[in-house]
Amino acid sequence: MSGFAEQARLALRQWTADVDDAASRLPLAGGLFARRWRVLLVEPGRMRYRDGRGGETIIPSGMSPTEAGAGIAALNRSGPLVLRFASSLGFRRNARFPSAARAHLDDAARLALPRLSPLGAAETAHALERDTLREADGWIDVSLALVRRSDLDTALARADALGLKAFACDLARADIDAAPVCDLREGRRAPSAGHSAFRWVTGVAAVLFLVSAGMLLDTRFRLAPRLAAVETPAEIEASLQAAIRQARAKLAADPLTVALNDLSRRLPDGAYVTDISFDRGELRVSGLAWDAAATISALDSAPEFSNITFPSATVRDEATGRERFDLSMRHVAVQPEAGE
The missing domain is CATH 3.30.420.380 (Nucleotidyltransferase; domain 5)
Incomplete structure (x- = not known):
């Protein structure tokens, strides 16, 4: 065993000398390791x-x-x-x-x-x-x-x-x-004399190894438990319960407020309301839009509105260039869809 250890020592010494000699011959960095x-x-x-x-x-x-x-x-x-x-x-x-x-x-x-x-x-x-x-x-x-x-x-x-x-x-x-x-x-x-390139590289590698080991240990014993705590079923359940409470609060709100919120979400871009009335779920809306037919279609396809009628025909407003619409419909508050 001692013979093997001696051969290993000599081989390491020769390898170190080869690395240091090669480093000392580098065009620019060689001066740092020159003998x-x-x-x-x-x-x-x-x-x-x-x-x-x-x-x-x-x-x-x-x-x-x-x-x-x-x-x-x-x-x-x-x-x-x-x-x-x-x-x-x-x-x-x-x-x-x-x-x-x-x-x-x-x-x-x-x-x-x-x-x-x-x-x-x-x-x-x-x-x-x-x-x-x-x-x-x-x-x-x-x-x-x-x-x-x-x-x-x-x-x-x-x-x-x-x-x-x-x-x-x-x-x-x-x-x-x-x-x-x-x-x-x-x-x-x-x-080797002066600064050993082999020892310098070995030292840098040792420092990088210790830093990597420290980061792995930190992830294993500090960050991983925190991440697991954040992703526990209890936290997910709490988030779902909060969403349910928010939905229920919306349903329990004033019917007119809910109707106005739904109407503002469903109106297409470029359409706005100039007059509105609400009585026990019956909603009458007057307004202007670039395309009255598209506005009517958007409201008709919305689950919150039904029984849409047209008390008067659409006409173009000369001042704004938009089409004036006049609609009557029934509003029913519904459970909000996911992501809305």
């Missing part, structure tokens, strides 16, 4: 501490940590540190692997180390410099950085004594202050 490194350069007989801002102090091998600490403290100490070996303390080998091994190049380099290192596999610290990787014709060519492991252990112990913790170890190249592309300590890609 910012200080350098502790290991040279024969001395070390040089470079703070990445142009400052440098030389630390001879015989200088005590206390003496060297003053020079280091005078320089900038923000950002991760790479322990870098001068070219004279290490060497490189060009390695070739089949393209099928692309996903496992670090393991392939470890297996090929006995034929690539003159020091022997146990005495060699190594790492692939992936920025040199070239692939063609089914083969991958890449540079392999190597240093003596005893030199690496000595340099790490010296850096620790100076109060400098290394985040990566590599072999110097043309640009002394460049970001590392590998880590000789574990034979892998250099760890």
Whole structure:
């Protein structure tokens, strides 16, 4: 089980490094995740501490940590540190692997180390410099950085004594202050520095997950019970009883008021009443309309009115251009239809 956990840890670390490396190369956003490194350069007989801002102090091998600490403290100490070996303390080998091994190049380099290192596999610290990787014709060519492991252990112990913790170890190249592309300590890609894109994305995803979970819980335990209470049969029954009471109140109202309300609802647009009389359900109406026949038809089809008669013929009013009508009918209050 421990072997599986170790493999999972290494896979996650490699995945994190791949994501961070890809994010640092983005055209615009890459600057947010760019690596910012200080350098502790290991040279024969001395070390040089470079703070990445142009400052440098030389630390001879015989200088005590206390003496060297003053020079280091005078320089900038923000950002991760790479322990870098001068070219004279290490060497490189060009390695070739089949393209099928692309996903496992670090393991392939470890297996090929006995034929690539003159020091022997146990005495060699190594790492692939992936920025040199070239692939063609089914083969991958890449540079392999190597240093003596005893030199690496000595340099790490010296850096620790100076109060400098290394985040990566590599072999110097043309640009002394460049970001590392590998880590000789574990034979892998250099760890992320600066702002990790993988951790940032993971944090944002965690926040969104917590917000979503909170909204679901709020809906489940607060909003859902309220909605259920609003939609209970008791509430629906109360609404129906209120509608029934309103209908009954209308039926119990003054007959003339009810008749006028029904008449105003049934008259078509453009028709209006100029004279009205009501006696025990008998209603006589005079008025004007653009189309008297349509007005009569609308009232005749209404359930509240019956026995419509025409005491006089319709004539056109010269002043308004409308037709004058004179109707007699009987009004009977009825239960209002749904939606009226």
